[in-house]
Amino acid sequence: MIGRALRVTAVLLAGLGVVSACGSSDRPKELSVSDVKPCDLINSESLQGMRIGQESQKLDSVPGAIEAEGNTCFYGITTGNTIYVSTITNQGIDRWIDPSDEDARSEEVSRIQGFRAVKVWFDGDRPDPDHKCWIYVDVAGGQSLRVRVEQSYSDEDPSTCTTARRFAEAAMQSLAA
Numbered sequence: 398m399i400g401r402a403l404r405v406t407a408v409l410l411a412g413l414g415v416v417s418a419c420g421s422s423d424r425p426k427e428l429s430v431s432d433v434k435p436c437d438l439i440n441s442e443s444l445q446g447m448r449i450g451q452e453s454q455k456l457d458s459v460p461g462a463i464e465a466e467g468n469t470c471f472y473g474i475t476t477g478n479t480i481y482v483s484t485i486t487n488q489g490i491d492r493w494i495d496p497s498d499e500d501a502r503s504e505e506v507s508r509i510q511g512f513r514a515v516k517v518w519f520d521g522d523r524p525d526p527d528h529k530c531w532i533y534v535d536v537a538g539g540q541s542l543r544v545r546v547e548q549s550y551s552d553e554d555p556s557t558c559t560t561a562r563r564f565a566e567a568a569m570q571s572l573a574a
Contacts, residue, residue, distance in 0.1 A: 425511040428536040428572050430484035435470035438482060443567035449474060459483045461545060478554060480564055481545040490535040493517050509534050510569040516558055530557035532565045542568055
């Protein structure tokens with residue numbers, strides 16, 4: 398009888414461990430971006446073929462992000478597009494999984510370097526391929542990497558979300574190294 402009670406208790410405790418583990422993050426590792434300089438994330442080799450027309454510039458803020466803290470690097474593309482790569486130190490991607498902003502929409506996209514990623518847009522039911530797209534990557538508890546692409550101005554440009562993903566993949570390759 399006591400043996401049976403011990404087995405049941407062991408099974409219950411093991412099940413509780415599994416349930417609590419499911420609620421935790423499944424990122425491969427914590428990659429704090431607190432001291433990361435966004436302009437150092439994408440190397441010149443990765444920028445090849447991305448038609449950069451303006452040198453990267455550093456901002457000590459996160460443009461377009463309400464109450465977000467962090468730093469940003471922005472790039473000008475020869476066709477007029479602007480890409481912002483931001484390290485956000487006080488908001489994880491959970492803020493965007495079920496956004497409280499009634500104009501915001503989001504969906505999870507395939508992982509980047511094994512880290513969860515979410516695509517966010519603000520223009521209707523589906524993102525317009527030529528208008529704002531933001532990709533957030535879950536890098537650490539309460540922190541994220543964000544790539545924001547404003548607009549495609551040319552038929553030669555890939556969709557804004559394709560461009561955002563390319564920059565996010567390049568940044569994460571450096572960050573995860």
